[in-house]
Amino acid sequence: MPVSSAHAGGNLPCILHKADAQALQQGEANERLADEARHFCRDRILERQLEMKLVDVEVYFDRSKLVFYFTAPSRIDFRDLVKDLVREYRARIELRQIGVRHETQMVGAVGNCGMVCCCRRYLQKFVPVTTRMAKEQNLFLNPAKISGICGRLLCCLSYEQENYDHFHRSCPRLGKKYQTTRGVMKVLRANIFRNSLSVLAENGDMLELTLEDWQALSPHRPEAPPGPAPVRQAPQASGEGLLCVFAAPDTLEQVDLIGAEEETPQASGALFAAREPGGSPERETGSGRSRKKGRRKPQRPASG
Known part of the structure; x- marks a missing residue:
C-alpha cells in the first residue's frame, strides 16, 4: 500500500508484508503464551508475597522478549521473580512499572459519560490535567465528578482548555x-x-x-502603588520514578548485583533504572553521582 506524500514525513510504523497464514498462526500462539505467562507470573507473585499487581504481558513476535507490565505502591525487590521468569521462558524478560492511567489504558473501562474511556479508544499520549482547568470551566470541584476510573482528573478536561485559555486572555480579571x-x-x-x-x-x-x-469602553486598572516583587520558588523534585528491570538468560546470575550499589548495576545485560512518568530511564553511576574530571592544583615551587 503506497504511502501518501502527506504522511511520508510522519511517524509511521514499518510494515514488512501482509500477514500470511503462518504469521497469523504465530500471532495466535503468542497470545496463548502471553496468557500462560500472565498466570505463571501471578502465581509467582502470590508465592513470594510481593506487593505488586500484574496488569498485562506482551510477547514479541519472534518470542525474543517478554514484557511484564505491573503496578506497585512502592519500590520492591523482585530479583527472584525475574529469575523465575527467565528460567521458565528462556528469553529476555522486562518488568516495567506503569502508572494508574496507563493501567486503565491497557485494561479499559467505561467512564462516567457511559462511553469506553478515551485512553482505551484513541488517546496515545497523556497531557497534564490540573484542577485549574476545572475551575476555569466552572465545574463543581467534586472528586467523584471530575475524576476518571483511574482516580486521576478526567482527560477530557483538556479537550476544550485551549478555547477557555483564549477566552480568558481576552477577559479582564474577575472581581477587579x-x-x-x-x-x-x-x-x-x-x-x-x-x-x-x-x-x-x-x-x-x-x-x-x-x-x-x-x-x-477603554477599560484600565487604577494605578496601584508598586508592591514587593514576588519571590519565585524553585520547583520541588518529584517523587520516586517508575522501575524498569531487564534480564536475559546469559546474564541471569548478574541480576543479584541489582540493588548492591544504591540499586544501580554495573554488569552488562542487567538494567535497574528509575523511569520518570512519561520519560526515559536515567542511567546513574555506581556512587549515584556524575563523574567529573578534577583539575590538578599547580604545585608551588619549593622555597630555598
Missing part, C-alpha cells in the same frame, strides 16, 4: 474594578458561551456586555 468611559465598573462574571461579561456599575446597576462592547 476598572476605570472606563462610563465610570468605575467591577467585573463579576464571564460567560464563554455568550462571549460576554457581567459588570456592576457605580450606580448599582448590573450590566451584561459583550467583549467588543467592553473593549470599546
